[in-house]
Amino acid sequence: MALFVQKYGGTSVGSVERIEAVADKVKRFKDQGHDIVVVVSAMSGETNRLIGLAKDITDNPDPREYDVLVSTGEQVTISLLSMALKKRGLGAKSYTGGQVRIHTDSSHTKARIQSIDTSKMRSDLDEGNVIVVAGFQGMDDDGNITTLGRGGSDTTGVALAAALKADECQIYTDVDGVYTTDPRVVEGARRLDKITFEEMLEMASLGSKVLQIRSVEFAGKYNVPLRVLSSFQDGGGTLITTEETDSVENPIISGIAFNRDEAKLTVLGVPDLPGIASRILGPVSSANIEVDMIVQNVAADQTTDFTFTVHRNDYDKALAILEETANELGAREVKGDNKIAKVSIVGVGMRSHAGVASNMFTTLAKENINIQMISTSEIKVSVVISEKYMELAVRALHSAFELDQADSVAE
Amino acid sequence: MALFVQKYGGTSVGSVERIEAVADKVKRFKDQGHDIVVVVSAMSGETNRLIGLAKDITDNPDPREYDVLVSTGEQVTISLLSMALKKRGLGAKSYTGGQVRIHTDSSHTKARIQSIDTSKMRSDLDEGNVIVVAGFQGMDDDGNITTLGRGGSDTTGVALAAALKADECQIYTDVDGVYTTDPRVVEGARRLDKITFEEMLEMASLGSKVLQIRSVEFAGKYNVPLRVLSSFQDGGGTLITTEETDSVENPIISGIAFNRDEAKLTVLGVPDLPGIASRILGPVSSANIEVDMIVQNVAADQTTDFTFTVHRNDYDKALAILEETANELGAREVKGDNKIAKVSIVGVGMRSHAGVASNMFTTLAKENINIQMISTSEIKVSVVISEKYMELAVRALHSAFELDQADSVAE
Numbered sequence: 021m022a023l024f025v026q027k028y029g030g031t032s033v034g035s036v037e038r039i040e041a042v043a044d045k046v047k048r049f050k051d052q053g054h055d056i057v058v059v060v061s062a063m064s065g066e067t068n069r070l071i072g073l074a075k076d077i078t079d080n081p082d083p084r085e086y087d088v089l090v091s092t093g094e095q096v097t098i099s100l101l102s103m104a105l106k107k108r109g110l111g112a113k114s115y116t117g118g119q120v121r122i123h124t125d126s127s128h129t130k131a132r133i134q135s136i137d138t139s140k141m142r143s144d145l146d147e148g149n150v151i152v153v154a155g156f157q158g159m160d161d162d163g164n165i166t167t168l169g170r171g172g173s174d175t176t177g178v179a180l181a182a183a184l185k186a187d188e189c190q191i192y193t194d195v196d197g198v199y200t201t202d203p204r205v206v207e208g209a210r211r212l213d214k215i216t217f218e219e220m221l222e223m224a225s226l227g228s229k230v231l232q233i234r235s236v237e238f239a240g241k242y243n244v245p246l247r248v249l250s251s252f253q254d255g256g257g258t259l260i261t262t263e264e265t266d267s268v269e270n271p272i273i274s275g276i277a278f279n280r281d282e283a284k285l286t287v288l289g290v291p292d293l294p295g296i297a298s299r300i301l302g303p304v305s306s307a308n309i310e311v312d313m314i315v316q317n318v319a320a321d322q323t324t325d326f327t328f329t330v331h332r333n334d335y336d337k338a339l340a341i342l343e344e345t346a347n348e349l350g351a352r353e354v355k356g357d358n359k360i361a362k363v364s365i366v367g368v369g370m371r372s373h374a375g376v377a378s379n380m381f382t383t384l385a386k387e388n389i390n391i392q393m394i395s396t397s398e399i400k401v402s403v404v405i406s407e408k409y410m411e412l413a414v415r416a417l418h419s420a421f422e423l424d425q426a427d428s429v430a431e
Numbered sequence: 432m433a434l435f436v437q438k439y440g441g442t443s444v445g446s447v448e449r450i451e452a453v454a455d456k457v458k459r460f461k462d463q464g465h466d467i468v469v470v471v472s473a474m475s476g477e478t479n480r481l482i483g484l485a486k487d488i489t490d491n492p493d494p495r496e497y498d499v500l501v502s503t504g505e506q507v508t509i510s511l512l513s514m515a516l517k518k519r520g521l522g523a524k525s526y527t528g529g530q531v532r533i534h535t536d537s538s539h540t541k542a543r544i545q546s547i548d549t550s551k552m553r554s555d556l557d558e559g560n561v562i563v564v565a566g567f568q569g570m571d572d573d574g575n576i577t578t579l580g581r582g583g584s585d586t587t588g589v590a591l592a593a594a595l596k597a598d599e600c601q602i603y604t605d606v607d608g609v610y611t612t613d614p615r616v617v618e619g620a621r622r623l624d625k626i627t628f629e630e631m632l633e634m635a636s637l638g639s640k641v642l643q644i645r646s647v648e649f650a651g652k653y654n655v656p657l658r659v660l661s662s663f664q665d666g667g668g669t670l671i672t673t674e675e676t677d678s679v680e681n682p683i684i685s686g687i688a689f690n691r692d693e694a695k696l697t698v699l700g701v702p703d704l705p706g707i708a709s710r711i712l713g714p715v716s717s718a719n720i721e722v723d724m725i726v727q728n729v730a731a732d733q734t735t736d737f738t739f740t741v742h743r744n745d746y747d748k749a750l751a752i753l754e755e756t757a758n759e760l761g762a763r764e765v766k767g768d769n770k771i772a773k774v775s776i777v778g779v780g781m782r783s784h785a786g787v788a789s790n791m792f793t794t795l796a797k798e799n800i801n802i803q804m805i806s807t808s809e810i811k812v813s814v815v816i817s818e819k820y821m822e823l824a825v826r827a828l829h830s831a832f833e834l835d836q837a838d839s840v841a842e
Contacts, residue, residue: 088506099496107488114496
């Protein structure tokens with residue numbers, strides 16, 4: 021007997037048939053004696069339809085009114101799912117964000133949850149009801165409807181689970197869990213039964229787009245066990261927790277993430293003076309271009325080489341800015357490359373294991389893959405390589421760290 | 432400088448283009464210095480689309496969830512109209528029924544407004560904002576979303592006008608006012624500049640479906656001047672007030688209503704005993720059939736003839752019931768006719784004028800139209816005639832009461 025908060029995304033509730041399937045799933049949990057709070061997104065396509073109406077009127081819709089508009093998408097889903105649950109003989113009650121007192125600040129279209137009053141939900145649960153809450157929305161001090169921004173339904177789920185001290189927040193999606201790497205790249209990719217919040221954050225920020233980063237941060241902060249499962253097939257999914265299981269039983273590396281959205285820029289022969297990094301990156305960030313990896317080589321003969329990566333879409337803009345800066349600084353040359361990929365190994369296990377990075381570099385060397393840049397964090401090592409070697413590198417690393425082998429953690 | 436509550440129905444806001452046109456209209460009033468509260472319905476077709484989704488799930492949607500669902504229709508319109516107003520440089524704020532504190536009872540799908548807290552609207556108006564309110568909806572004591580039932584947006588408009596003591600509640604629709612009779616039947620039908628609430632109620636209940644009866648009753652009760660105008664063309668529309676203008680200047684009859692939705696049933700030769708009417712009508716009303724006109728002729732030879740009308744759709748069912756009752760009562764014969772029409776003259780002026788009914792009967796006699804039933808109220812005389820004479824009767828009466836002649840009330 022547990023309390024589960026279950027979040028179903030837009031695809032999972034994308035049609036009346038799928039809403040009925042969600043109702044079936046909820047009923048199975050309920051029949052097992054669990055208490056269920058369901059958080060739903062708008063039916064897939066609906067939010068875009070609503071935004072389209074607004075765009076027909078103005079390119080700059082008033083943010084307050086935009087929230088009034090798009091919040092109707094989830095409101096439709098909560099009512100339909102509640103009807104489907106009632107049809108199955110369950111007690112069910114729908115709530116908009118405002119009705120269930122998800123209190124946010126007033127930053128329309130990107131509001132942050134400030135508090136949740138759970139008293140109403142508690143008494144509904146005590147009466148045996150399934151509670152169906154509109155994701156992605158709340159209400160501010162003045163009773164204005166707010167939205168948490170795209171993908172905010174995950175955050176609603178985690179926030180409700182935290183407020184209700186739920187046993188688990190289950191995120192139902194169209195994948196059946198978090199994998200050691202993308203199964204489309206490595207056939208032997210394995211679903212992880214468990215992963216830590218930190219690992220999940222690294223995986224998510226590196227391109228494994230299973231969960232919204234913000235909801236993972238939130239779950240980690242409030243220590244809400246988070247489980248990613250498939251809406252469409254059975255299975256235990258992947259549990260994301262704070263628990264670091266014993267490293268003897270566990271692999272050192274949990275997964276391999278990769279990303280080919282980046283481009284690399286280098287200034288060669290810059291005078292090696294204090295403040296040079298900010299002279300180079302200042303104009304880039306002023307142009308609202310986000311910089312990811314930064315590497316500066318050790319100086320030789322009073323000059324240095326400085327390299328950084330940006331999103332591939334920003335490459336041309338960043339290159340033009342950098343050429344201007346290089347001129348001003350009297351640098352020797354500017355080089356760029358937008359045919360790169362970033363490959364990262366992620367795992368809390370590497371904290372207690374020496375030689376993880378060197379194993380990675382050896383593996384890549386064996387495959388004759390040249391490493392262009394290296395960047396590390398406590399639970400991650402990232403390298404930049406030529407894009408054409410990306411899949412080879414991922415497969416080689418997946419095998420070198422024995423990620424394709426079932427281990428004691430597997431079901 | 433006045434305060435107007437303006438209600439725009441589903442057709443008037445049926446597309447983004449029409450919403451823009453409503454915004455233009457509102458701006459013109461605002462530019463003249465008036466304060467404006469706008470009440471809108473769902474975009475035409477939207478409510479039916481939402482109901483369709485519910486019907487795909489269940490034939491008996493939970494009433495609470497049904498209200499959560501259909502109330503999104505108006506919520507979309509208020510946000511879009513507010514965006515369009517803002518685009519025109521006006522201050523505008525949208526409110527759902529619950530947000531603007533339209534407090535109702537808990538009768539989902541047919542809730543009644545109990546109170547409206549106007550403090551928020553007052554301060555918004557004082558700041559120069561146009562207030563855009565979702566029609567047709569409210570919130571009960573427990574914060575549940577309620578709806579007032581189909582056509583309830585008119586009621587929202589009138590209730591807001593009453594609560595705000597507005598100078599006028601303007602109902603924008605696809606007709607440009609209330610006519611002396613249907614212009615499709617009588618070419619000379621004239622738009623009325625003024626009509627009393629009582630006349631409007633008689634006209635509405637007799638088939639002139641310009642306004643919801645409930646909103647007219649409500650406006651009469653709270654003495655809210657109500658004006659019916661066209662969304663699509665300019666013009667003063669028809670003002671519905673309590674003011675009875677001087678009968679010297681005014682026509683005795685305001686309009687002619689007609690209705691071919693009824694059918695007539697007669698029992699001949701019923702024993703003329705006390706309680707006979709309830710013996711006859713009891714089984715009919717038990718079958719949920721509404722009875723409109725009832726006529727009992729003076730008894731001759733201990734038996735009487737008893738006639739009543741029902742909706743034409745109920746004719747077969749009523750006939751079967753009546754035949755059974757007639758058998759039990761030992762009546763001589765049952766007759767029915769579903770090829771009838773009811774034609775009524777309506778006007779507060781007839782209170783102070785003798786001979787109105789006789790003028791009506793004479794006019795019909797001149798046209799050789801046989802009157803089958805007569806029923807009167809203080810401001811109305813209705814006759815039942817054969818359906819085939821209906822248009823002839825309406826035209827003859829329209830002319831006999833000089834309704835096609837411009838008079839001092841006309842613009």
